Amino acid sequence: MPDIDAIVQEIATEMRHRTDRGEVARYIPELARVDPHQFGLAVILEDGRVAAGGDADQPFSIQSISKVFTLTLALGMAGDDLWTRVGREPSGNPFNSIVQLERERGRPRNPFINAGAIAVTDLIVSGHQPRESLGEILRFMQFLAGDTSIAIDKAVAASERRTGFRNTALANYMKSFGIIDNPVDFTLGVYFHHCAIAMSCRQLAMAGRFLAHSGRNPSTGYSVVSAERARRINALMLTCGHYDGSGDFAYRVGLPGKSGVGGGILAVAPGHASIAVWAPGLDGAGNSHLGRLALERLTKAMGWSIFGV
Structure with missing residues (x-):
């Protein structure tokens, strides 16, 4: 080699x-x-x-690299039911496109564009308080990396929240189609914070x-997901x-x-x-x-x- x-x-x-x-x-x-x-x-x-x-x-x-790990978590929670709210096709548009979301009646094209990742985050938030959901995401990242020092950059998270008008519009639009179940502020708060993880x-x-x-x-030999699921995440x-x-x-x-x-x-x-x-x-x-x-x-x-x- x-x-x-x-x-x-x-x-x-x-x-x-x-x-x-x-x-x-x-x-x-x-x-x-x-x-x-x-x-x-x-x-x-x-x-x-x-x-x-x-x-x-x-x-x-x-x-947005955090979206790989939130997708992994969400698939563990919902399995293939996740794909009823998010697609699996390339977008061919900017990552924060509103036009595409409108044309496709609120269902994001894939889990890696902003709208799709917000929908995935909403699934993780369901049934939990936002702080609990964020903690679960952060602990998952720390576990995979074998490093508990990994943390959220709070200044970046606050900066995103202050200026995230386009993401707020995407979330509200999806909410109108029933893609988002939780209060938009809850879901966006978790989304902005997991994107602000520093590694x-x-x-x-x-x-x-x-x-x-x-x-x-x-x-370690520890299995995080099945071989089939790893292959599918890689394909996306x-x-x-x-x-x-x-x-x-x-x-x-x-x-x-x-x-x-x-x-x-x-x-x-x-x-x-x-x-x-x-x-x-x-x-x-x-x-x-x-x-x-x-x-x-x-x-x-x-x-x-x-x-x-």
Whole structure:
């Protein structure tokens, strides 16, 4: 196998020196303050070895990457009944599109666009107080990563809540169609806070290991989900994980992945590794510009594309 440590260090060095870094998310004031010159990459292999480079231990706001884990939780609660309120198709539209939601009578196209993730969060909230639901999500993330220090960035959560007018509109519109069961403020409060969870690349790659290994953590043997469910979550990450940039990501990188506007990407090389990359500057679709380039380099060097070499 190629020298993964050398490859990760080479990629980290290249990315730190690039000048085409994209633009940080400015519609969330706290994210607008993030230094765009940071870059981190962590790869965790099946045997537990970690190859890390750059700012791999610097926590960042994972934003929409949390939707992978809330989807996992919601499927554990509702099973395939979840799909009566959320679809499984790529959106082909911006992640916060209202037009598409109106055209499709309040049913979100998939669980990774904002409307879909709000609907998934609402299912988790049902029957609980918001604080209890949020605690369950956070504890799940801590358990998967094996790190109880993982926490919510309260400043980011407050910033999102102050400026989340579009998400409020999406939630209210879905409420009018019966997709949202709980009070909109309850569901949105939990949604804004789980998107504001802060993790490092190393922690995030650790949390995603079960998706790379048929639903279980290969170091502990603990099964998080069935192999079939892990495969289906990966399929949704491949087709929907980068919003209307998902096709380009699949074309260039060839791995299931989920991005967040904080500049992070969680990617899965099935049977090989869990990967997390962070570069705050975004492209026009809201995905990490250098993160995608780094994953393209890594996948090519390691021969990990699910479509072959």
